[in-house]
Amino acid sequence: MPTPAALTTQPIDPHSYASRSPVRVRHLALYLTVDFDQQKLAGTATWQLVNQDSNTELVLDTRGLTIETVEALDAASRTTPTVFMLETADDVLGQALRITLPAGAVAVRIAYQTEPTAAALQWLAPAQTAGTQPFLFTQSQAILARTWLPCQDSPGIRFTYEATVRVPAHLLALMSAENPQQLSPSGEYHFRMAQPIPAYLMALAVGDLAFAPLSGRTGIYAEPATLPVATHEFADLEKMVAAAEELYGPYRWERYDLLVLPPSFPFGGMENPRLTFVTPTILAGDRSLTSLVAHELAHSWSGNLVTNATWDDFWLNEGFTVYFERRIMEHLYGREYADMLQVLGDTALRHTIAEIGATSPDTHLHLNLAGRDPDEGLTEIAYEKGCALLLTLESLVGRPKLDTFIKEYFARFSFQAMDTATFLHYLRAELLDQESGLEARLNLAAWVHGPGLPPNTSTATSSRFVAVDQVLSQLASGASAASLLLATAEWSSHEWVYFLHGLPARLSTEKLAELDAAFGFTNSGNAEILTAWFPHTLRTGYVPADAAVENFLRHVGRRKFLVPLYQSLLARPNGPARARAIYQEARPNYHSVATGTLDAVLAAPPARQ
Structure with a gap:
């Protein structure tokens, strides 16, 4: 070795x-x-x-x-x-x-x-x-x-x-x-x-920033008006760090603080060492979107400690981080909660593969981005396909053995870079070669160097989403939205997002009005819920949501939200002119990371819905 x-x-x-x-x-x-x-x-x-x-x-x-x-x-x-x-x-x-x-x-x-x-x-x-x-x-x-x-x-x-x-x-x-x-x-x-x-x-x-400590090694920086809300939202930050250390070894960066940025920040978070930058769009009020913080914290090991050698190896940062994030969330909030995150991630992955094309080399884990902006490789493939590979490996060797491998991997290669070929060599030597036929059962080459998803990919399930499916079935059978208030009273953001994604693509304006009256989607303060709701209102031409859509696009700069909303706008009969007018006004509020993508989206012919 x-x-x-x-x-x-x-x-x-x-x-x-x-x-x-x-x-x-x-x-x-x-x-x-x-x-x-x-x-x-x-x-x-x-x-x-x-x-x-x-x-x-x-x-x-x-x-x-x-x-x-x-x-x-x-x-x-x-x-x-x-x-x-x-x-x-x-x-x-x-x-x-x-x-x-x-x-x-x-x-x-x-x-x-x-x-x-x-x-x-x-x-x-x-x-x-x-x-x-x-x-x-x-x-x-x-x-x-x-x-x-x-x-x-x-x-x-x-x-x-x-x-x-x-x-x-x-x-x-x-x-x-x-x-x-x-x-x-x-x-x-x-x-x-x-x-x-x-x-x-x-x-x-x-900026005009203030600080509030959460523990001896964690705290929050934010604008003064935002700080009280942020300290409430991230109250479990020290518990997250402790859970991460219990899983994969000591935190090596001394402090772990968060900086809540203005809404034009183009990402959900950025794992800058000692000071994760986060978007205010995760300030949902119920701590239900803090898996994003668990993700950025996990980068303190996978990414910041052991770093992809080139952007072609991006999956080594993100696949491990998504897997680690969900293990942190499971540790803190239980398996059922983590299962919801896995289902949503799996859904996003399959949508991305369908969008890119199941045979595209851009669906490989190991990419070839030479001659292109590496930003093109920052898709769900690196994140969710990478995580799915580790989950498949976990199912074959068992969680304790995989945990030991990952913990030793982070310790052995701390403050070093890792490329795909070297990682595969290490994986074989330390894990796969210990059991005859294990690499074949894992189907490793298909995961790393093959397109789409290998046939041994498992489908994620969630018992809490089964309950959401039952509510969707009741709606489809004619139940009123108001009659389902009790059944939905304890739902988290994840259940609401799953519910909105599960609604029929074509709903009447009357049905949208009924849903809005019962559940208050248009006036929600939760960005994840809004960006799952607005495509429905845009497809149908639900006018009461128009002002909220435009306000959101003018003030929120997170690329994950902007791209699908502009795409939904472009697909409307009068949409391209409206989308470009909003974009012209909003563009100065966006970071170049977002405008680099949106310039191309707004220039492209709109897709038909």
């Missing part, structure tokens, strides 16, 4: 010019000033280097950065201006920054500034927040760190960092690092990240 070091020889990352650089970075000292008026960051990035003794060139990834000067530093911190070159820009990959290293150079210092349109940066006016102050946040995954930082922007390259960030004195700055819990009177903040991370986990947020 090869040693861990031998196992993790890095493959070339097709999405990073720096992946081929013989000189690697190991530590960053970052000094930035945040300018809200100009909507830019300006300062210096000083990179300490490895492998520089016999090499004379450092390659970094950039996109849209203005590089002002580059200096080399020797072991005595003496500086020498050095030659650098920015290569021709690629729309997705940006530009390679090639820096000539003089003899004796151990570091380089780059003075630079960002553009107002930097794809990772979302600058929000006060009206786009929950308060009265502007807000900035970053989203670096997958390859957007290079739009706000000259770096080696590959998940297989890790570094530690320290940072000094200057902001307006009335605002708080936070990073994916050790964080302050109160304002600095000077507006200057100092950060330290002692554990090595890849560039996509670099994160910065600046």
Whole structure:
């Protein structure tokens, strides 16, 4: 069996010019000033280097950065201006920054500034927040760190960092690092990240923020108006961390805090180390959407601790994380609760396969994204097909044996990158080869390198959804919605979403009005319920929901919700013009991660319903 070091020889990352650089970075000292008026960051990035003794060139990834000067530093911190070159820009990959290293150079210092349109940066006016102050946040995954930082922007390259960030004195700055819990009177903040991370986990947020502790190592940052609701919603955060540690070993990042962002955040959450960014759309009031937090917490092991080597290996981050998330939720809330999440995930996976095409190579777990934006690989395939593979393995070897394997995997490869070929080698050596015929029964090659779902895929079931099906049957048999209020009184968000997905695609406006009167869907404060309800209202032309749909699209930036709603709008007879009018107004509120997808959706011919 090869040693861990031998196992993790890095493959070339097709999405990073720096992946081929013989000189690697190991530590960053970052000094930035945040300018809200100009909507830019300006300062210096000083990179300490490895492998520089016999090499004379450092390659970094950039996109849209203005590089002002580059200096080399020797072991005595003496500086020498050095030659650098920015290569021709690629729309997705940006530009390679090639820096000539003089003899004796151990570091380089780059003075630079960002553009107002930097794809990772979302600058929000006060009206786009929950308060009265502007807000900035970053989203670096997958390859957007290079739009706000000259770096080696590959998940297989890790570094530690320290940072000094200057902001307006009335605002708080936070990073994916050790964080302050109160304002600095000077507006200057100092950060330290002692554990090595890849560039996509670099994160910065600046705004009118307050902090509330939940335990000795967990807490919530949010705008003051949002903080009380958030602290109630995430009261079980410490229990989640403890449950995760019980499953797969100690939490290695010291603190685990959440930052609740304004609604334009394009994802449900982002697993930035020590400070998960989360969308306010999970503030449902009943803690029923906190599986998203369990997911981001699980990334502290699968992703942040052991990281996909390239974005072609994305399933190694997300498949393990979904499996881990549901184990946390089962530990806290029981098997029946976790089963609901699995059914919803399985449904989403099968929908995605139908949408992409069951024979498409994009339904493989191991992808080939070379020449494309790696964002195209961030689909349910990596998440849910990856989880389904682990569930199939669990059914064959038993949960205790799989838990032992996963726990040892995280411990053995901590703070390292993992590619698919290396993982399969390790899986065979440590688990599959222990039992004759096990790999064949698992059908491993079909899972990883084959399209669609293998024939040994199991179908998820939920006893709580069986009860929802009974209510749906009663409705179909003519029962009034009002007569079912008692049967639905204790439903969670998951049951309501399953119910809405289970309604017939074509309902009359009268039936929608009856459902709305009984259950109050249009005025729900739950984003998951709204985005399951609105497609029905749009298909039918249920006018009472129109204002709520438009309000949602103008204020919520989560891509998962926006895409299906715009698609539903486009499919209406008068929909394309209406969808594009709403989008034109709402687009400035969205992050580039969302607009990159929606620009294509709104430009495409609408599908017929």
